[in-house]
Amino acid sequence: MGRGHILFFFFFFSVYVYAQTGVPHVFNFSKSDYNAAGRNWAVDTDSEGSVYFGNSKGLLRYTGVEWQLFQLPGKKIVRSIMVDKNGRIYVGSFEEFGYFEKDENGIFRYTSLSALLDNYDFHNEEIWGIVSVNNKIYFRSFSSYFVYADNQVRASALPFTFIHLEYVNNILYAGIEEKGFYSFNGNDFNLLVPSSLINQDNVTGIFPFDQSRVILATSHSGLFIYDKESCLVWANEANEQLKKAVVNRCVMTRDSTYVIGTISGGVYALSKKGELLWNVNTSNGLLNNTVLGLGMDDNNNIWVALDDGISYIKYNSQLRFTKSFDPNIGYVYSVKIKDNNLYLATNQGIFYISLADEEYKPIQIPGTNEQAWDLFEIDNQLFCGHNQGTFEIKGTDAVKISTVKGGTCMRRGIIHGQDVLIQSTYTHLVIYKKNRDGRWTFSHIVNQFLQPIRSLEIDSHGNVWAQHFYKGLYRVKLSPDLKTAEKVTVYLLLDKKKTKLKESVIRLFKLRGRILCCEGDGFYNFDELTDSIVPIQFQGEKFLKIKDVRRVIPVNDDLYWLVCPNEFIFANFKDNDVEILNRIPFSDFYHTLADDEENLTPVSDNKFIFCLNDGIAIFDNLIDSEPSKERKLRIEEVTKDVKNSITFHLAYPAFPGENISFEYQLIGLEDNRKETSQKHIIQYSRLHPGQFTFQVEAIDNLGNVLSTTEYTFTIDPPFYATKGAFVVYIVLFLVFLFLIYRCIQKYIDRKEKKIRQQQLEIRQKELERQEQQIVRLEKEKLEQELVFKSKEIAASAMSIIQKDEILGEIKRELSEQKKLLKNESQIEGYQKIINKINSHLTSEDEWEIFQTNFDRIHENFFRDLKAGYPELTPNDLRFCALLRLNQSSKEIANMMNISVKGVEVARSRLRKKFGITPEESLVGFLIEFKGKK
Numbered sequence: 047m048g049r050g051h052i053l054f055f056f057f058f059f060s061v062y063v064y065a066q067t068g069v070p071h072v073f074n075f076s077k078s079d080y081n082a083a084g085r086n087w088a089v090d091t092d093s094e095g096s097v098y099f100g101n102s103k104g105l106l107r108y109t110g111v112e113w114q115l116f117q118l119p120g121k122k123i124v125r126s127i128m129v130d131k132n133g134r135i136y137v138g139s140f141e142e143f144g145y146f147e148k149d150e151n152g153i154f155r156y157t158s159l160s161a162l163l164d165n166y167d168f169h170n171e172e173i174w175g176i177v178s179v180n181n182k183i184y185f186r187s188f189s190s191y192f193v194y195a196d197n198q199v200r201a202s203a204l205p206f207t208f209i210h211l212e213y214v215n216n217i218l219y220a221g222i223e224e225k226g227f228y229s230f231n232g233n234d235f236n237l238l239v240p241s242s243l244i245n246q247d248n249v250t251g252i253f254p255f256d257q258s259r260v261i262l263a264t265s266h267s268g269l270f271i272y273d274k275e276s277c278l279v280w281a282n283e284a285n286e287q288l289k290k291a292v293v294n295r296c297v298m299t300r301d302s303t304y305v306i307g308t309i310s311g312g313v314y315a316l317s318k319k320g321e322l323l324w325n326v327n328t329s330n331g332l333l334n335n336t337v338l339g340l341g342m343d344d345n346n347n348i349w350v351a352l353d354d355g356i357s358y359i360k361y362n363s364q365l366r367f368t369k370s371f372d373p374n375i376g377y378v379y380s381v382k383i384k385d386n387n388l389y390l391a392t393n394q395g396i397f398y399i400s401l402a403d404e405e406y407k408p409i410q411i412p413g414t415n416e417q418a419w420d421l422f423e424i425d426n427q428l429f430c431g432h433n434q435g436t437f438e439i440k441g442t443d444a445v446k447i448s449t450v451k452g453g454t455c456m457r458r459g460i461i462h463g464q465d466v467l468i469q470s471t472y473t474h475l476v477i478y479k480k481n482r483d484g485r486w487t488f489s490h491i492v493n494q495f496l497q498p499i500r501s502l503e504i505d506s507h508g509n510v511w512a513q514h515f516y517k518g519l520y521r522v523k524l525s526p527d528l529k530t531a532e533k534v535t536v537y538l539l540l541d542k543k544k545t546k547l548k549e550s551v552i553r554l555f556k557l558r559g560r561i562l563c564c565e566g567d568g569f570y571n572f573d574e575l576t577d578s579i580v581p582i583q584f585q586g587e588k589f590l591k592i593k594d595v596r597r598v599i600p601v602n603d604d605l606y607w608l609v610c611p612n613e614f615i616f617a618n619f620k621d622n623d624v625e626i627l628n629r630i631p632f633s634d635f636y637h638t639l640a641d642d643e644e645n646l647t648p649v650s651d652n653k654f655i656f657c658l659n660d661g662i663a664i665f666d667n668l669i670d671s672e673p674s675k676e677r678k679l680r681i682e683e684v685t686k687d688v689k690n691s692i693t694f695h696l697a698y699p700a701f702p703g704e705n706i707s708f709e710y711q712l713i714g715l716e717d718n719r720k721e722t723s724q725k726h727i728i729q730y731s732r733l734h735p736g737q738f739t740f741q742v743e744a745i746d747n748l749g750n751v752l753s754t755t756e757y758t759f760t761i762d763p764p765f766y767a768t769k770g771a772f773v774v775y776i777v778l779f780l781v782f783l784f785l786i787y788r789c790i791q792k793y794i795d796r797k798e799k800k801i802r803q804q805q806l807e808i809r810q811k812e813l814e815r816q817e818q819q820i821v822r823l824e825k826e827k828l829e830q831e832l833v834f835k836s837k838e839i840a841a842s843a844m845s846i847i848q849k850d851e852i853l854g855e856i857k858r859e860l861s862e863q864k865k866l867l868k869n870e871s872q873i874e875g876y877q878k879i880i881n882k883i884n885s886h887l888t889s890e891d892e893w894e895i896f897q898t899n900f901d902r903i904h905e906n907f908f909r910d911l912k913a914g915y916p917e918l919t920p921n922d923l924r925f926c927a928l929l930r931l932n933q934s935s936k937e938i939a940n941m942m943n944i945s946v947k948g949v950e951v952a953r954s955r956l957r958k959k960f961g962i963t964p965e966e967s968l969v970g971f972l973i974e975f976k977g978k979k
Contacts, residue, residue, distance in 0.1 A: 068366035068664060069324040071634060072331035073702035075356040080113040082106050086351035088127040089341035090135075095677050095699020097349055098135055099356060100124035100339065105137055105146060107154075109682065109697035111706070111726035116146060116154050127339075128176035128183070136183055138173025143185045143192065152683050159185075162199040163192075175211050179218055182232065186211045193232065212252045214260055221249030227262060227272065239277045244270055251296025253304050255318075263293045263306060282320030287311060295340040297348070299361060305348055307337025313350060313359065326359060330369040333357050344675040347701065358702045365634060368661045371408050377640040378657040380421040381647045384428050385441060390662075391418035391430050393640075396437065396444060411444045420645075422456045424467065427486055429456060436469065436476070436488075448488045450476050452498075459504030462526050468510060470499035475510065477528050495522055495531035501597075503556045505572070511561050513554035519563060519579075521572070540565040540579055555598035557606065558619055564595040601648045609644050614656075616667070628667065629747050631705065635663060679708075679744040679753035690733045690761050696726040698744045698753065705747035714738035735763035851942070853883045900927055911975065915959055922959070925952050930972045 077084040083102035091097050099106040104117035105124050118124065118139055126138035135146040135154075144158040160166075171187035178184075185192040188207050193200045210221030211230070220228040220235060227239035227249050241247065244264050251263035255271060261280060262270040268285035270277050279285070284306075291311025298304055303323065304316045312327030312335045326332045332350070339351030348359040376394040383389075388399040396414035399406060419431040421439075428439040431453025437444040452472030459466065467478035467486055475492040498515040505511065510522040519540075523533040540552060540563060553564040563570040563579060573580045597609040605627075608615040616628040632639055638659045645657045652667035683695040700706040710728055711720045714736055728742070737760045744752040765771050857880060864876055901908050907930065908923055918926070921942075928938045935949040942949070953968055962971055 068368055069326045069330050071360040071363035071365045071367070072326055073358040073360070074331075074333040075358070075702075076333065077355065080106060080108070080115075080356065082113075082115050084354040086338060086356055087123070087125045088339040089349045089351040089356075090127045090129045091341055091343045091349070092129045092133055092135070093131070093344070094133075094680065094697075095344065096697070097341070097343065098127050098129060099349075099351055100127045100137065105135065109726075110677075110699040110701075111697060112695070116156070118142060118156065119158070125172050125174055126176045126185075128178060130178055130183075136176050136178075136185075138176055138185055138187075140172045141168040141170070143173045143176075159192075159194050159199050162197075163201055166201055177211050177213050177218070179213050179232070184211060184218075184232075209248045210250055210252070214252050215254050215257065219249075219252050219260070223248055227277070238274075239270075239272055243277045250293050251306065253296060253298050261304065263288075263296045265292055265294075268293075280320060282316055283322035284314050284316055284320075284325075287322075287325070288314060295337055297340040297342050299342060299348075300346045303361070305340060305342075307340045307350065309336055311335060313337060313340075313348070313357075324366075326357075330367060331357075343699075345677075345701070360701060364628075364665050364667060365630070365656075366664045366666070367635075367658075368406075368663070370660045373408070374660050375408050375410075377643075377659050378662060379419055379640060379643055380430075380645055381655050381657060381662060382421040382423055382428060383649065384423060384439075387441070389421055389428065389430075389439060391421050391432075393417050396430055396432070396439065398439075398442060409442070411439065411442060413446075414444050419452075419454045420456070424456070424458055424486065425484075429453075429486075431456065431469065431471070448476055448478075450474055450491060454499065455501040457502055457504055459508070461504065461508040461510070461524055461528060464528065466528065468502065468504065470502045470512060472498045475499070475502075475512070475522070475531075490529055492522075492524060492528070493530045495520075495534060501554055503554055503561050505561045506559070511554055513552065517551075519552045519554060537563075537579055540568065540570050540581075551594075553594075553596055555595070556600075557598055558603060562598075567593050569595075596642065596644070599646060599648065601651055601654075605651060607646055607648070607654070614644070614646065626749075629705075630665070631747075677744075677753060679742065679755045681740075681742070681755060681757050684757060684759070689731070690735075691729065691731040692733065692759070692761075693727060693729045694740060694742070694757065696728065696742065698726075700744075706752070707745050708742055709745050710740065710742040712738055712740050733761045735761050735767065737761075857883045897923070897927075907975070914975075917959060922952075922956060925956065926972055929953075929956075929969050930975075932969060932973070 082104070085102045086099045086106070087102070088100035089097065095110060097108045099108075100123075101115070102123045104115050104121065105127070107114045107116065118137070119142070122139040122142055124137045124139055128136045130136065133148070137144065137146065141160065142158065143160050144156060146154045146156050149155050160168075168187075169189065171190060173185045173187055173192075175186040176183065177186070181195060183194040185194070186208055188209075190201060190203045191208065191211070192202075206225060207223035208220065209223050210219075212219050218230045218232070219238075220230045222228055222235070224241055224246070226237055226241040226244070228235040228237050230236070239262070244262065245267040247264035247267040249262050250265050253261035253263070255261050259271055259273045262272055262277065264270065266289055268288050269280040269282060271280045288306060288308065288311070291308035291314075293306055294309050295307035296304070297307075302318045304318075306314045306316070308314065312325060312332045314325050315323040317323055327335050332352075333355040334352040334357075336353035337350055338353055341349045341351075343349065345362065347361045350357040350359065375390065375397050376392045378390050378392050380391040381388060383401075386401050388401060390397045390399070390408065394410075395416060396411045396418045397408040398411060399408050414430075414432060414434075414437060416433040418433070422429045422431075429447075430437045430439060430444070433452055434449075435446050435451055436448035436453040436456075438447050448469070450469075450471045450473065453476070454470050454472075456467055456469045456478075459468065461468070465480070466489075469476040469478065473496055475495055477489045477492065478486045479489040481487045497512065497520065499512040499520075500515045502510055502512045508524070510524065512520040512522060514520065517538065519537040521535040521537070522531050524530065525532045537552065551565065555562055555564070560571055562582075569582050570579045571582050572578075592608065592610060592615060594611050595608050596611065599607040599609065601607065604618050604620055606617055606619060608617055612632050614630040614632075615626060616630075618625040618627055632644070635656065635658055640657065640659070646665075647655045647657075649655060654665045654667075656663040656665060677699045680697045681694055682697040685693045685695075696708060698706060698708075705724075707722050707724045708726070708728070709720055709722045711718050712730055715730075715733075715738070722745075728740075737758065739756055739758045741754070741756040743754045746752055860876060860879060860883075864873070897908050907927070911923065911926060912918060925938065925942065928942070935946050935953075939946045939949050944952075957964065957966075957968055960968070960971060962968065
């Protein structure tokens with residue numbers, strides 16, 4: 047099929063879809079979103095882009111980033127709204143009307159105008175409509191109207207039921223129940239169309255048709271054209287539907303599209319030619335079918351106040367959605383337009399819709415139930431991979447050309463000089479070749495390769511790159527006859543930082559003739575020089591934020607759609623630079639997308655069909671030809687507290703579905719880096735004194751700066767840091783210094799007196815100490831002399847003892863020799879010697895002297911020893927004294943006049959008396975002995 051035919055069919059199809067089944071993008075807000083009552087009665091917008099709703103709980107305001115509720119006295123229902131050019135929001139309620147207006151601090155205050163009526167009896171009236179005409183505000187109830195002008199209110203009661211009031215083509219028109227259509231000059235009503243000409247119906251809306259004609263919308267009788275001379279039924283495609291749906295509200299777009307809200311049929315849109323452009327209701331996006339109010343914002347988009355909730359119809363949306371198919375055909379995976387048919391591959395089979403069929407009804411092609419994957423048109427042949435194999439679709443029939451199950455992807459390429467089609471499946475790679483008639487037919491499967499492959503590409507060298515359904519990437523080199531996989535290289539991980547296979551999902555695609563791979567945040571291609579897959583880097587700051595590309599769908603050599611986890615991205619690739627043209631989040635599709643199989647079909651460079659669950663969407667990149675009004679970022683409110691914290695409340699008229707963020711910084715902070723947030727409340731805490739400038743930008747999802755604003759403010763220092771406070775500090779400091787001086791002076795006086803007293807006491811104590819020192823020194827001297835004398839006496843006594851011991855030994859020896867004497871003279875000589883020895887032997891008194899002096903030297907040794915061990919004999923005490931003097935056994939034996947063995951026996955006896963073991967030192971015990979405690 048030629049490109050011209052494709053464009054022709056797309057044009058035909060898109061016109062049909064727009065006119066019959068395609069609707070603009072609809073966003074819904076439930077009462078849980080805006081935190082007020084479900085029922086909304088009226089809607090209007092201001093010049094700043096804020097939208098106001100008459101809600102059953104009060105006046106509801108939407109700034110684009112925040113919902114606010116303002117209540118009337120008595121918390122009454124707001125039935126009607128009108129916003130004037132000065133920003134006043136006029137409201138009507140039960141026996142109450144007035145306006146909200148911002149005060150000097152930006153806070154909305156309510157002023158009651160009904161209070162200006164003195165003693166007026168409302169008769170249970172409610173204000174259902176408000177109209178501004180030549181600086182006069184008209185408030186309409188069913189039985190009266192009120193005019194506010196020059197700060198005065200005038201009331202007029204009516205003898206009929208007032209249904210509608212509207213200012214069109216510089217004329218104020220009125221609809222009166224059972225009477226007809228009137229003009230109104232502010233005082234008198236002039237009948238224009240009696241009710242008999244409009245089927246005894248009520249006028250609920252008025253459109254300008256041209257400068258001289260208007261369209262009258264009636265509740266149950268459809269639309270009429272009034273030309274000042276006659277009133278005739280306007281023949282259009284929606285009249286019969288409008289009669290059943292009950293017209294309730296009307297509004298006209300800037301391009302003269304008539305938008306009609308109904309009680310039971312949702313919202314209708316008609317062209318000026320009477321064509322039904324679309325009908326939005328609960329079956330294709332609207333939250334509720336009962337429309338109580340309609341309003342247009344400055345960007346030509348429609349706000350709908352509903353019986354339960356709020357809807358926003360993006361009239362200038364590039365997306366148009368079909369209604370759900372009947373019957374339900376499941377998830378759509380791929381679409382193609384061929385031979386005046388729209389073909390759809392779904393999880394329930396292959397379907398087609400005849401573009402000439404007004405019912406827009408999908409019909410399943412026989413024998414193709416079960417999962418169908420992608421549709422491919424190559425050389426005017428349409429193929430579809432399917433669970434049962436691969437089909438060629440011819441009109442309304444499908445012929446199976448391959449029995450290899452699960453055909454998923456088909457690519458054309460040159461391999462070993464042969465022009466072939468190669469297809470991936472659940473199991474094998476399949477080769478197709480042209481027959482003699484020039485048609486593609488099944489040829490064979492590739493041996494030595496058995497893997498479930500989701501997609502594949504062919505590079506310029508004839509290598510086949512295959513993406514596994516679940517893990518890894520394969521590079522397959524085929525044999526010259528294309529029947530065998532000669533070499534298969536497997537790539538399980540591309541990012542060297544990752545170590546686990548479950549962390550890696552490799553995606554495969556072709557971009558500008560290059561085979562590329564994506565794994566997480568990185569892009570890769572094959573480097574022939576190193577025979578490896580290496581990372582590549584695209585230029586462009588916006589493109590660096592794109593993560594995890596799942597699929598790349600070519601439009602032409604430069605334009606591509608990137609399918610990411612949460613959005614479609616339309617990008618222009620030139621050289622190594624990337625320009626992002628559009629982004630469509632998945633959340634824009636209220637028909638859900640197939641998980642991990644999101645797909646679209648380019649039909650031209652600017653028109654595309656998106657595949658949805660039980661439906662499709664058409665995207666026209668050129669539909670937004672009308673420029674939108676400039677939207678401004680505002681700082682709605684600034685609050686400060688005593689702790690030097692400041693809070694900014696931002697407002698920006700963002701369209702629902704837009705991904706608006708705020709990039710801001712505070713000039714004056716040490717760390718004033720830019721930060722980004724999607725929250726509309728920005729707070730800084732505990733700022734230091736000084737001047738600051740808060741700068742903020744509103745940024746769209748492409749990174750474009752939409753609007754900027756700034757706010758300069760000063761944080762004053764606290765009183766304790768002001769100049770006046772410093773004067774007080776200086777005075778207090780001087781007083782403090784004086785008091786300190788006086789205190790110090792008194793302290794010094796007391797201290798000097800105390801020091802003098804202490805010095806006197808010290809001198810007295812020093813004299814006493816010196817006297818005591820003299821006495822102590824004299825005593826020590828006497829004690830030292832005594833000790834010295836005692837040592838001398840002890841030494842002398844010891845010498846005497848030793849002498850007596852020696853003389854006693856001589857005496858005993860002589861006594862032994864006496865037996866040998868024979869004559870009298872020898873005996874006489876012996877006796878003389880004995881007498882001489884006896885005369886030199888000392889008495890026991892010398893030992894007592896030794897013991898006394900030994901006690902003095904050794905701190906009452908004998909006394910303590912005797913006290914501790916009373917069983918010790920005098921001889922034991924002498925023995926202990928000699929041991930304490932560390933005498934050897936031989937020396938002790940000589941001094942004690944006993945044998946060495948006798949000394950050892952004495953030692954053993956003493957050990958027993960002292961109770962010490964043989965291993966312990968007896969000498970050490972006696973040296974350390976201090977007496978028992």
